[in-house]
Amino acid sequence: MHIGVPKEIKDQEFRIGLTPAAVRALTDHGHRVAIETQAGIGSGFSDQDYIEAGAQIAPDAAAVYEQPMVVKVKEPLLAEYPLLRKDQILFTYLHLAASRELTEALLQSGTTCIAYETVALADGRLPLLTPMSAIAGRLAVQFGARFLEKQQGGRGVLLGGVPGVASGHVVILGGGIVGTEAARIAVGMGARVTILDVSLDRLAYLEDLFGSRVELLFSTRQTIEQVVPGADLLIGAVLVTGRRAPKLVSREVVRRMRSGSVIVDVAVDQGGCVETLRPTSHSAPVYIDEGVLHYGVPNMPGAVPWTATQALTNATLPYVVKLAELGFPAATDHDPALALGINIAHGRLVHPAVQQVFPDLIHA
Template identity: 55%
Template structure:
């Protein structure tokens, strides 16, 4: 198969979809790999690194899209890329369709095969291609939140861990999944007083067992959220419904209940956000303020630590990319239910229920599409 790795062009996105080590593995399987020039520079990998691994370097993004049967990316295509995508071309990346109607309609119109990292799902309901970036984002949420609690950045002027004789900051984490767990570990390690909420009692029992003494668990409901936001200094939105929009757990009217300088970090912003007032921001302009509350809503947080993120992402995606390349997307998805669940839009048809419900679009069973797809 002919595989293309374009340079990411989203604002301040420094990750690349494939490391040179990953490129070498793909070449070992006999596939042809084209990488756009400087695609890996932001992550610390030179064009020469990819050449040594057996890839061919192409100067423009147009050439990469033009020649490849499968495109491997990090972030969803943006407007400048829509017309580069060809009919029947397989695009393997994070899409988050439920947060962008424009992107959804664009991919339907292009009649591409869109296989989303975030909905590839194992039998135990875990999301193997979302996990590594969720781990990075969960840890970064605390790192960034602690930074924006500083007074020059309009925060409350609180040191997350406090000092002897001065109490630490109070951190509220909404969601006890991968993001929430990693955020809680980081915040607890810095000495903050942490409350983590979730709707699953078994999950709360698990978290209660593994977390240190400065982490409390609490059932997530509107009453408890309203109660805790009054005394929290840093609030992390870490709720995920795979492939669908995140619910608004913190609503506009709740901001009035928070103290001035409270910091909100919405890690779920690329799925619509679980804080109603959040809208996607960039690393260039990461925050905005509403009612004296600081909102940090960067939609590609791991892009700020691209070396770590690129290695972690390639570790997870490479086995799936090799399956797709070796067998073709049709056979690979027929044989591997995990990959099959990653299909969101196929040749103009929406085949993932969360996406069809988000935008009220016709839904086609993925098995029907696979039965009629040409091998």
């Protein structure tokens, strides 16, 4: 199999789809890998590192997209749409539910699109989403603490407090991987932490994990309306696989939050769970609405590419190898988890969750 890895062009996205170690694993199996020049620099990998791993260095994105399989990190952007080809495999994060434009472009391209975020094991775990969710959860508190600083426009709250002064209050909507990792960091900083979730089993697990250090509440509209206004930092950590995130926090609730409080919505990739939240970027990460700072960067792990690229590739490489060895559809026929990653095949929208978001595109 010939595999192409382009340079990411999303704002300040410094990750790359494959590390040199992953390239070596592929080339040792007889596959050819073309890396766009300078694509790995942001993650700490030079063109020479890739050459030594057996890769060829492509002069531009066009040369990379000539390959039968393209491995990326983030969804293609407008400039990349014309480069997509029929009978090509695209393996990357897609988050189609958040973008009709992207979904339509991929359908028109004829490319077979397999999304990292919907590859799912039999027990429901999402092996290719988990490492980035863990990083995003940890970063959510790190960024939230930063924007609570007065110089950044925040309330001037130190999450951990000091003796004689109350700690900051972190409210987390969702107790999955993102929420758990956010709580882990917030507790470590000494913040007062509340997690809301709709799964009693998950809340029981979190009680075993955190004990009395975290307040655990069953999530209802009334509970959200009661708890969120008192948050210094609100973290959206809601995930419904393949679908838009539900809008759990209304504008009215945001209006009741204290001026200078911060919202970090990790669910922004899937449309966000806060009504007032819109996507931002690493270059302009926050804006103020209803007196509250909103952080909506959809590629948060791009801020720590040295860590994130390696964590992502550790998870994706077995699936990349399987696709390279068997091709499509044999690889997905052989692996049920990988089959669930198929969002678009042969110009048709096939993932049930995305079909529910765009029912008119099913037979487009």
